[in-house]
Amino acid sequence: MAWETGLTKPKPNLRWWLLGLLAFAIVIMLSMAVMRPESVTLGIAEHQAAGSAARVDEIQDQWRAGGVRTLAIVAIIGDLIFIGIYGWGSWLAGRSFMAMRGSARMLGILIAISAIIFLVTDYTETLLQLVQLLGEQGSDWMAAVAATVRPVKVAAWIATFGGVLMALAIRRFGAPPA
DSSP states (O other): OOOTTTTTOOOOOHHHHHHHHHHHHHHHHHHHHHHHTTTTOOOOOHTTTTTTTTHHHHHHOOOOHTOHHHHHHHHHHHHHHHHHHHHHHOOOOOHHHTTTHHHHHHHHHHHHHHHHHHHHHHHHHHHHHHHHHHTSOOOOHHHHHHHHHHHHHHHHHHHHHHHHHHHHHHHHHOOOOO
């Protein structure tokens, strides 16, 4: 057991958060590959924001015609994996900052709450997206719900990502404890 002194700072738990960022990079690459054929001009982001069955069908028809439907399924499944890793990592990071003092603690609370919001909204959006893709048919209510939670998901992701970076900066450059 290591001896702790008054000068020892609690360390943030960032392993899963960093793995989540790696998973995010992989999902982005998969999503970009869906739009690789010149005939495919609508990607995963457009599918997420579609808002109606007609728009979902238009996008999925383009994917089928472009031969990237299976790749889109893989990208969306990859997104589900990313959501779990990054959401869990953000939760753990937030909780570890909550063990600190001052602003880092307050950011930790924000990060942990945002991680829960991110998990719920992004899983909702992505599962509805996958159901429509596997069913090969858009659904107005599913597309509407997915499009509605999307901006909340984006805001929660920004709060987790920016919050971790700010908490790290405060931990690194903040005033030493009295």
